[in-house]
Amino acid sequence: MVTDLTKTYRTPFRRRKVEALRGVSFRVARGEIFGFLGPNGAGKTTTIRTLMSLIKPTGGTAQILGHVLPSRAARMRVGFLPEQPYFYDYLTVPELLDLAGRLFGIDRATRKKRADFLIDRVGLGRARNQNLKKFSKGMMQRAGLAQALMNDPDLVVLDEPMSGLDPIGRKEVRDLITELRDQGKTVFFSSHILTDVESVADRVAIVARGQIQTEGTPSELVATTTISVDITMRVAGLADDKVAALVARGPGKSRRVADELHVVLPADADVDAWLAAAHADGAKVVSVSPRHESLEDLFLRHIGSADSSAAAMEGRV
Ligand SMILES: Nc1ncnc2c1ncn2[C@@H]1O[C@H](COP(=O)(O)OP(=O)(O)O)[C@@H](O)[C@H]1O
Ligand SMILES: [Mg+2]
Structure with a gap:
């Protein structure tokens, strides 16, 4: 002690x-x-x-x-x-x-x-x-x-x-x-x-x-902070302008891969409202998952990413 x-x-x-x-x-x-x-x-x-x-x-x-x-x-x-x-x-x-x-x-x-x-x-x-x-x-x-x-x-x-x-x-x-x-x-x-x-x-x-x-324990340290909510939706059969409108609604970033649209919402977004609106537009939600900060994110945040030894921390030097 x-x-x-x-x-x-x-x-x-x-x-x-x-x-x-x-x-x-x-x-x-x-x-x-x-x-x-x-x-x-x-x-x-x-x-x-x-x-x-x-x-x-x-x-x-x-x-x-x-x-x-x-x-x-x-x-x-x-x-x-x-x-x-x-x-x-x-x-x-x-x-x-x-x-x-x-x-x-x-x-x-x-x-x-x-x-x-x-x-x-x-x-x-x-x-x-x-x-x-x-x-x-x-x-x-x-x-x-x-x-x-x-x-x-x-x-x-x-x-x-x-x-x-x-x-x-x-x-x-x-x-x-x-x-x-x-x-x-x-x-x-x-x-x-x-x-x-x-x-x-x-x-x-x-x-x-x-x-x-x-x-803390490694899992405690990383489980405490949600950094984003990742949503996957099927948009098959949806007109392109509908999909574009979904994306434009924001906030967050999105990426379309074939019939799926992947959206990353910030942790503080109103996820329920966003899902309801997407559903009303005809999108089918496949998954919603919170993404937690990794131990590396946490580590870099605490040591300050401007720290010149950040590279050393990751084992690059
Ligand atoms: N004998 C010493 N005299 C003066 N400064 C020292 C001495 N030993 C370490 N320091 C300084 O104390 C700080 C902490 O060093 P240290 O405990 O060796 O860090 P770490 O082991 O985490 O790399 C550094 O700024 C280092 O330069
Ligand atoms: Mg040392």
Whole structure:
């Protein structure tokens, strides 16, 4: 649980202040996958670094697993993948995991068992004996994920776990996240890519400009706003000028395909009146359906489509 977190960075050189977090509050329920979605620079990493007690917030408080931060007890139960994992690159993966296990005070036999299991689980079996410095970005990401799971955490915090991975790698991370949730763990992960979040998260918060813009389940977020009402009518046998009159009545846009006329009315149109009039003109209504805002529409609306990182959000860069 995070309450009213603020963070102002002071850059000593230009004596400029950066308000990275401007009152961030949210609550993650036990056992859920929570997606922290926002464009580059939104404040995701700052929030996560605060949760890991790597930086001190300027204001606000946070609790993890019932412990007010900073808390060593909480840290022992959390697994963490940093955004840009940096490990001593003369280590191999088994050595890295063994070191992580020792930091958590895990005994040798358990360390060995967990490391072997996790190396296989993240698909690094064949790279066991390689130094990390030979690892690609994707392999490093996998090593980081394994490292984050060494303490068999109750809460897993992953900062951009899919970044640098190809589509297959992204899918594997999504599957791993789901598996962790199914084992009863809580997963909190950040991403700037909508599709990575919407397909796996039980709940999503959209963060932009240091503030939570909206929060909910993916279906709640999209079901709340009707953006138009789509109507399909059969106009077979109707004179062209009748059809033209139907179209001219407006409001909305229409398109004729053979004997069907598709009309898109704005969400606030008087749909009943429109249908009655169309019926009186001899059109036969085939379907009437509300169209809801897609998660992508919602996302772009909240981050502001003028935002230069909009393209990044859609995964185009
Ligand atoms: N150490 C720092 N010093 C100064 N400004 C920073 C520092 N770290 C991040 N920022 C700024 O804080 C804002 C939020 O950054 P960050 O939390 O990294 O965003 P995200 O992870 O969502 O991309 C950005 O404007 C970024 O430039
Ligand atoms: Mg970040």
